[in-house]
Amino acid sequence: MPIIPGAAPRTPDVQVGPVNLAARVNEALAVQALAFGLGEDEIEVRRHIVLRHTMYPGCRALAATTGTGRLVGFVYGMPNERSHWWSTVVEPYLRATGTDGWLDDSFAITELHVHPEFQARGIGRALITALTDGAAQPRSILSAIDTESPARRLYRSLGYVDLARQVHFPSAPRPYAVMGAPLPLRRGE
Template identity: 75%
Template sequence: MTPSPGSPGGSPGAAHDVVVGPLDLAARVDEALAIQAEAFGLSQDEMNVRHHIVLRHLATPGASALGATVRSTGRLVGFVYGMPNDRTQWWSSVVEPYLRATGNEDWLDDSFTITELHVLPECQGRGIGRRLITGLTDQAGQARSILSAIDTESPARALYRRLGYRDLARRVLFPAAPRPYAVMGAPLPLLRP
């Protein structure tokens, strides 16, 4: 990897050069989706569909976003957004039967949903994702947080567990998703490792 200008240590988004703060996600939605595409392996068609979904989510009362940007360049290297959970939204309608089956349906109430959290692969493992999710949930007015993650042992799931999330339902199937997900929940504020 070629050192990028202004990035100490030659790595774009070195942890000490990344600032986490409010993000006008509507204005930077294409940049954010490019990060998600790289981190999550999305096609251009999937990005086009998600573009409209993100903008619709941002119109939800209480929706908020944070971004991780390289201080020296302003380059976006990570983002998170979420909103107060609403049982009438698509995500809740899909996960509700799974949560009911495990006795965790009440987690759909008074919860802040982490809708998306992504960091560029070359910037992962530096605490950026942790700073994003804790910063966003610290602003939430709900008693707890819920999210879904691919149901495999991954660095993301390990991070969520360190922050206090636990599995509420596993093997959750979303339409058109090739792999099952786990729904996880944590009381707020999140734990600090």
């Protein structure tokens, strides 16, 4: 897997590059399960979602892999469409804050996860910046659990701001925040 220039994590034996997410979905979901605390039932539901997403026009994925090929992180996203399920859920919240225009002409980060043993090494930053650097859209949107966390701090450091908070997804036990940033993402730590 080739390393993407300018997107190197601080761990020299980890490279960021394109991945066939459909072919490596089980490895990616194993990382997500550890990073996000998912059970087997939820992993199976997400498998079908990820595989469906990989067929969407413009969907792109990157992985962080060790020198031995072990997948230790991944990110994927796609041009946002208001007809996508995620957009239909967040649109009323964004409309209430006057930010629903962010649903148009944005690249949506669908998932970003790094194995807990490899977190805090710049891998998440390398993944998201490399993915958005290849986006044709002028901005990016995503959702994250609405709590102060390393993930939210990372997103803020990249230029993401809260567009709506306390967003409730069906079957999600905790509320989310929807965040948006102009592209290219801000660099630096």
